Amino acid sequence: MKKTKLSVLFFTMLKIGLFTFGGGYAMLALLENEFIEKKKWIEKDEFLDVAAIAESTPGPIAINAATYVGYKMRGFAGAFISTVAVCIPSVTIIYIISLFFDEFLSLEYVAYAFRGIQVGVIYLILSAGLRIFKGIKKDAFNITIVVTVMSVMILFSLLAIRFSTVFYILICGFAGVMAYLIKSLKERKAGGGE
Helix, strand or coil, X not given: CCCCCHHHHHHHHHHHHHHCCCCHHHHXXXXXXXXXXXXXXXXXXXXXXXXXXXXXXXXXXXXXXXXXXXXHHHHHHHHHHHHHHHHHHHHHHHHHHHHCHHHHHHCHHHHHHHHHHHHHHXXXXXXXXHHHHHHCCCCHHHHHHHHHHHHHHHHHHHCCCCCCHHHHHHHHHHHHHHHHHHHHHHHHHHHHCC
């Protein structure tokens, strides 16, 4: 693999940090577009793994994904540069807003802008979810997990039951490990019986 310049990593991650509104899930579409389609730094399967790991480890998805990709491309220096670059826009914007927070929120056009951004964020999250769903292997286990999690999330939302996404991740991770262990056990029994 061709070695990526640190400056390319920096400006790519800076752009991701600057143009991704709505948090982690909304960022997935832009991350996928940059990392897979434009830069070709990682493959689709690896991106799905990165998204799963970035979501299940502490910290924002974009920062975790940027750190991983930066490390893959240029080692520790790449990870450091990528992490700093993706954080710069958010830190700068939040700092500026904090200086004028009360005045900023009282502006009517700012409130309307945030309402418009919220609608756009819903689209970005849905788009990222659909792209990830298209990329996963469509076997019985994966379909069962997706349908079950979506059904439980909708049911809990309708019934106003609070259930942390951390638990969804842990339960699905446990289910994946159990499915792997059961499959391995079956293969051993089938191999031992011959």
